[in-house]
Amino acid sequence: MTPDEFAPSAAALQEVERACAASAVGWATFRSLPRLRRAELLRAIAAAIRDDGDTILPLAAEETRLPPRRLSAELERTAAQAELFATVVAEGSYLEAAIDHGRDGLPELRQMQVPLGPVAVFAAGNFPLAFSVMGGDTASALAAGCSVVVKTHPDHPRTSRAVLASVHCALRSTGIPASVVEAVSDPSAGAALVADPRIAAGGFTGSLAGGRELFDIAARRRHPIPFFAEMSSINPVIVTPKAARNDPGGIGGLLADAILGRAGQLCTKPGVLLVPEDAQELVDVMRRRLEIADAQPMLSPGIAGRFADRLASWQSGGARSLTSGMVDDRWAATPTLAETTLSELDGPVLEEAFGPAALIARYDDLKSVATVLERMGGQLTTTFHLHPDEIDEARPLLAVAALLSGRVLVGGVPTGVRVGWATTHGGPYPATTAPSSTSVGASAIGRWLRPVTWQDVPQELLPDELRDVPRHPLPRRVDGQLITR
Amino acid sequence: MTPDEFAPSAAALQEVERACAASAVGWATFRSLPRLRRAELLRAIAAAIRDDGDTILPLAAEETRLPPRRLSAELERTAAQAELFATVVAEGSYLEAAIDHGRDGLPELRQMQVPLGPVAVFAAGNFPLAFSVMGGDTASALAAGCSVVVKTHPDHPRTSRAVLASVHCALRSTGIPASVVEAVSDPSAGAALVADPRIAAGGFTGSLAGGRELFDIAARRRHPIPFFAEMSSINPVIVTPKAARNDPGGIGGLLADAILGRAGQLCTKPGVLLVPEDAQELVDVMRRRLEIADAQPMLSPGIAGRFADRLASWQSGGARSLTSGMVDDRWAATPTLAETTLSELDGPVLEEAFGPAALIARYDDLKSVATVLERMGGQLTTTFHLHPDEIDEARPLLAVAALLSGRVLVGGVPTGVRVGWATTHGGPYPATTAPSSTSVGASAIGRWLRPVTWQDVPQELLPDELRDVPRHPLPRRVDGQLITR
Numbered sequence: 024m025t026p027d028e029f030a031p032s033a034a035a036l037q038e039v040e041r042a043c044a045a046s047a048v049g050w051a052t053f054r055s056l057p058r059l060r061r062a063e064l065l066r067a068i069a070a071a072i073r074d075d076g077d078t079i080l081p082l083a084a085e086e087t088r089l090p091p092r093r094l095s096a097e098l099e100r101t102a103a104q105a106e107l108f109a110t111v112v113a114e115g116s117y118l119e120a121a122i123d124h125g126r127d128g129l130p131e132l133r134q135m136q137v138p139l140g141p142v143a144v145f146a147a148g149n150f151p152l153a154f155s156v157m158g159g160d161t162a163s164a165l166a167a168g169c170s171v172v173v174k175t176h177p178d179h180p181r182t183s184r185a186v187l188a189s190v191h192c193a194l195r196s197t198g199i200p201a202s203v204v205e206a207v208s209d210p211s212a213g214a215a216l217v218a219d220p221r222i223a224a225g226g227f228t229g230s231l232a233g234g235r236e237l238f239d240i241a242a243r244r245r246h247p248i249p250f251f252a253e254m255s256s257i258n259p260v261i262v263t264p265k266a267a268r269n270d271p272g273g274i275g276g277l278l279a280d281a282i283l284g285r286a287g288q289l290c291t292k293p294g295v296l297l298v299p300e301d302a303q304e305l306v307d308v309m310r311r312r313l314e315i316a317d318a319q320p321m322l323s324p325g326i327a328g329r330f331a332d333r334l335a336s337w338q339s340g341g342a343r344s345l346t347s348g349m350v351d352d353r354w355a356a357t358p359t360l361a362e363t364t365l366s367e368l369d370g371p372v373l374e375e376a377f378g379p380a381a382l383i384a385r386y387d388d389l390k391s392v393a394t395v396l397e398r399m400g401g402q403l404t405t406t407f408h409l410h411p412d413e414i415d416e417a418r419p420l421l422a423v424a425a426l427l428s429g430r431v432l433v434g435g436v437p438t439g440v441r442v443g444w445a446t447t448h449g450g451p452y453p454a455t456t457a458p459s460s461t462s463v464g465a466s467a468i469g470r471w472l473r474p475v476t477w478q479d480v481p482q483e484l485l486p487d488e489l490r491d492v493p494r495h496p497l498p499r500r501v502d503g504q505l506i507t508r
Numbered sequence: 509m510t511p512d513e514f515a516p517s518a519a520a521l522q523e524v525e526r527a528c529a530a531s532a533v534g535w536a537t538f539r540s541l542p543r544l545r546r547a548e549l550l551r552a553i554a555a556a557i558r559d560d561g562d563t564i565l566p567l568a569a570e571e572t573r574l575p576p577r578r579l580s581a582e583l584e585r586t587a588a589q590a591e592l593f594a595t596v597v598a599e600g601s602y603l604e605a606a607i608d609h610g611r612d613g614l615p616e617l618r619q620m621q622v623p624l625g626p627v628a629v630f631a632a633g634n635f636p637l638a639f640s641v642m643g644g645d646t647a648s649a650l651a652a653g654c655s656v657v658v659k660t661h662p663d664h665p666r667t668s669r670a671v672l673a674s675v676h677c678a679l680r681s682t683g684i685p686a687s688v689v690e691a692v693s694d695p696s697a698g699a700a701l702v703a704d705p706r707i708a709a710g711g712f713t714g715s716l717a718g719g720r721e722l723f724d725i726a727a728r729r730r731h732p733i734p735f736f737a738e739m740s741s742i743n744p745v746i747v748t749p750k751a752a753r754n755d756p757g758g759i760g761g762l763l764a765d766a767i768l769g770r771a772g773q774l775c776t777k778p779g780v781l782l783v784p785e786d787a788q789e790l791v792d793v794m795r796r797r798l799e800i801a802d803a804q805p806m807l808s809p810g811i812a813g814r815f816a817d818r819l820a821s822w823q824s825g826g827a828r829s830l831t832s833g834m835v836d837d838r839w840a841a842t843p844t845l846a847e848t849t850l851s852e853l854d855g856p857v858l859e860e861a862f863g864p865a866a867l868i869a870r871y872d873d874l875k876s877v878a879t880v881l882e883r884m885g886g887q888l889t890t891t892f893h894l895h896p897d898e899i900d901e902a903r904p905l906l907a908v909a910a911l912l913s914g915r916v917l918v919g920g921v922p923t924g925v926r927v928g929w930a931t932t933h934g935g936p937y938p939a940t941t942a943p944s945s946t947s948v949g950a951s952a953i954g955r956w957l958r959p960v961t962w963q964d965v966p967q968e969l970l971p972d973e974l975r976d977v978p979r980h981p982l983p984r985r986v987d988g989q990l991i992t993r
Contacts, residue, residue, distance in 0.1 A: 055907070110988070114988075114990075116985075116990055119951065121929050121930035121950075121951075122930055123926070123928040123929055123930040123931075129926050129928075130917075130920060130926055132926055132928055132929075132930035132931060133930060134929075134930035134931070134932055134951075137910060137911075139943065139944070140911075238727075238732065239727070239728075242723075242724070242727035242728075242732070243724075243727075246885075246886075246936075246937040246938070247723065247727070247937060247941060248937075249942070249943075249944065400731075401731075411966075414966065414968055414969060417969065418969060421965070421969050422540070425622060425960050425962075426622075426625075428960070429958075429959070429960060429961065430960070430961045430962075430963055431960065431961070431962050431963065431965065432615075432962075432963040432964060432965070433962075433963070433964050433965045433966060433969065434964050435615060435963070435964055441608070441614050441615055441617055441963075443608040443614075443617055444606050444608055444619075444985055444987075444988050445606035445607055445608040445617035445618060445619035445961055445985070446608075446617060446619070446961060447619055447959045447960055447961035449958070449959065451731075451958075452731040452732060452733075453731070456732060457734070458624065458708075458734075458958040459624075459734065459954075459955075459957060459958045459959070460958075461959055465606075465988075466604065466606075466619075466959060469944075470944075472944060473914075473934070473936075473943040473944045473945075474914070474932045474934065474944070474946055474951060475910050475913070475914060475915070475916065475932055476914065476915045476916070476930055476931060476932035477910075477915075477916050477917075477918075478915055478916065478917040478918070478920070478926075479917060479918050479919050479920055480906070480916060480917070480918045481896075481899065481918060483899055484899060484902065484903060484906050484918065498990050500601075500929055500930070502929075503595070503599075503929050503950075505599075505601055505983050505992050506992075507990050507991075507992055
């Protein structure tokens with residue numbers, strides 16, 4: 024596809040034109056606010072979303088069919104995420120402020136990060152709150168000082184409008200132009216949005232096909248822009264021989280729950296389980312747990328259909344079904360566990376199956392797992408269940424996993440991403456289009472920033488953070504020395 | 509161009525295959541060395557290059573026709589740059605190590621940066637040492653823990669071989685595989701190198717056309733990779749009315765020297781000078797200085813030819829020549845100063861003229877300069893000469909300059925980049941393809957890294973830098989708190 028080949032509708036073009044023009048105007052004000060005003064805004068947004076929960080949650084439940092308890096937790100996560108970024112902004116390390124004083128005829132350099140400009144954020148379908156209008160990308164972009172145009176997700180339009188209303192209310196209450204967060208919703212608006220010359224970067228969470236298409240548009244612009252797409256991961260889990268023998272019930276139960284959670288519609292759902300030859304008990308535990316689980320409603324007919332297609336391709340790829348997995352005509356899916364061999368774990372079988380299903384393959388020799396991990400390519404996560412006696416055998420495998428994944432776990436399950444300072448939610452292609460970036464956690468702010476150096480610039484023309492005595496102190500590197508305050 | 513349309517020669521393919529295979533093997537060892545070994549390597553390389561100066565410098569002088577004094581300074585800069593990165597690696601902040609301890613049922617997260625993999629580095633023609641085989645990109649990539657395949661520049665092959673020999677000697681002396689730095693030289697090897705699946709990222713300094721072509725190949729790969737191209741900048745200089753009246757001789761002399769240095773073949777050469785209507789004296793000073801300067805040999809017939817084309821396009825764009833600029837048949841260029849109007853400063857006239865030439869345009873009203881800066885787009889640098897009385901008028905212009913440039917100067921000239929902790933050598937497109945990155949200075953190491961989080965991983969399976977008590981202490985963020993040691 025070339026940039027000329029996508030044909031947005033007239034309505035989409037109009038919507039994108041209006042939103043981008045407004046966003047550019049909003050940004051002109053927003054970018055020059057002191058950073059503590061942005062921290063204040065993020066806290067006000069968190070409060071507004073919590074306050075409006077009674078309006079937002081029923082809409083989300085109706086539109087996504089997700090259980091209310093999941094949605095309440097997601098709303099709280101969404102608010103807490105905005106608050107984390109308020110803390111990140113106030114703390115100031117993210118600016119990477121550095122001062123090299125002039126000496127020996129060398130000029131004085133003062134460097135810090137500045138926002139890229141108005142950015143496009145694509146909402147995901149599976150998290151109508153945490154990865155949607157006020158999701159992680161919007162929070163980190165606002166924290167960075169960028170204005171945001173959200174492409175809303177077609178599966179939860181009313182939820183999107185309700186959250187946007189809360190965000191606008193918070194913007195107004197803090198005296199910041201509402202145009203700092205705009206939204207577009209036309210199905211063909213996404214491509215036009217990424218192509219718009221006012222947009223300086225993009226963030227996306229969704230399918231490999233959708234993410235790659237938008238990445239290509241971003242790269243083929245006259246002025247290319249960074250495009251951060253989080254797309255596809257099969258999140259391998261490796262159970263070592265002693266671990267499988269020692270605690271088949273515990274590990275099997277944990278993994279089964281992670282496959283079932285949110286009907287498997289999580290980008291960190293364990294998709295491939297590599298277990299030892301003799302792990303029959305572990306496999307049986309999982310099989311039984313999945314067999315007794317109810318059919319779960321999928322988010323949309325489209326997702327249900329693609330999930331059914333993936334199961335069919337497992338079958339044609341030689342996998343043997345261990346449960347009676349299927350998708351019914353009310354787009355509900357019964358959980359699926361299938362088994363294949365290490366050598367057949369290749370090609371289309373390795374494409375992400377977004378739903379309650381996992382593939383098991385048994386290994387003879389733990390060492391052979393390294394090759395399989397390499398063949399599976401870039402991942403958001405790789406998880407190990409290992410017995411303390413097997414640390415030495417596991418060491419080379421963890422090293423391979425770190426080459427290929429954004430997160431490496433020992434024990435537990437990869438679902439349920441902790442949003443913290445040390446979070447990485449990213450990884451090599453096809454997990455994302457930008458391996459150096461994370462879409463969750465404090466360091467996600469970095470995707471929306473670029474460095475600028477001011478050389479020999481008088482104090483009164485410098486940003487506050489780079490002056491000799493900043494009004495709001497922050498960690499800075501002065502003549503190579505990191506000084507925390 | 510699609511990835512199928514470039515047709516590397518059989519020799520190029522063979523060369524790239526050999527180099528990438530070797531680089532991948534070298535990287536497998538290199539990536540697992542403790543970081544202090546890499547610091548040691550960078551210091552050994554600096555020493556080797558200085559020791560081999562008597563071999564390297566005469567070759568460089570012969571191949572580039574650059575004055576020996578310039579080349580000695582460049583060799584020292586190249587060595588000092590490797591030493592700066594040794595300090596950066598040892599200090600350890602670049603790893604962005606962060607630990608979120610487990611609490612309230614949340615897992616423990618430990619995050620740091622890891623190298624991307626083998627990377628491709630494209631040498632530039634105008635700095636046969638500082639932006640070539642052991643230039644900034646190679647130094648920062650080795651610092652990050654990446655192996656490097658350099659595409660050498662055709663204009664200085666023997667210099668490239670001599671520097672590579674020094675680097676290999678340093679690698680061997682520190683017990684690190686020589687394959688950690690490989691080189692290819694076939695003219696069609698560049699495209700094949702960027703397309704090679706083993707290459708994880710690329711760095712380039714050169715023309716807009718060349719950089720964009722390689723960027724496009726990187727983006728169109730089956731697995732796209734980041735490609736950092738530093739390409740094109742006209743480095744506007746704005747002289748305010750009082751500054752022009754107050755010190756026409758000083759400012760005019762400085763600017764003329766910056767236009768003449770290295771025959772204007774610097775990516776930070778001031779290319780457009782915006783001066784007040786009544787700045788005749790300033791213009792005269794520059795004109796006289798350029799008129800008496802000798803014709804200067806250009807780096808290659810190709811560069812001389814493209815420079816002559818640019819001058820012709822200035823003329824056809826309506827610019828009036830103030831000096832008798834020309835390129836002779838021995839590819840030497842006499843310096844050129846031309847004048848145009850603010851409104852004619854648009855279109856092809858704004859393409860970078862790589863050589864000893866600058867365009868002057870006079871403004872009526874300092875305010876009108878903002879629009880002109882916006883029209884000129886992304887820049888490596890924007891420079892202001894302003895009188896202390898004019899700080900308030902200059903403030904909005906400096907804000908616009910920071911939106912469009914990687915470096916904003918008050919006074920002085922943009923040539924002569926200081927290599928420090930606070931250096932930015934980058935900027936929005938077309939200055940570079942990656943606005944969030946710098947190619948010079950300590951933070952250049954960031955382009956070759958990506959984050960990984962280890963979740964609930966036992967101490968003995970963690971990288972040293974993330975253990976409770978690292979062998980070599982470094983700044984870390986622990987539960988959100990930045991701790992310097």
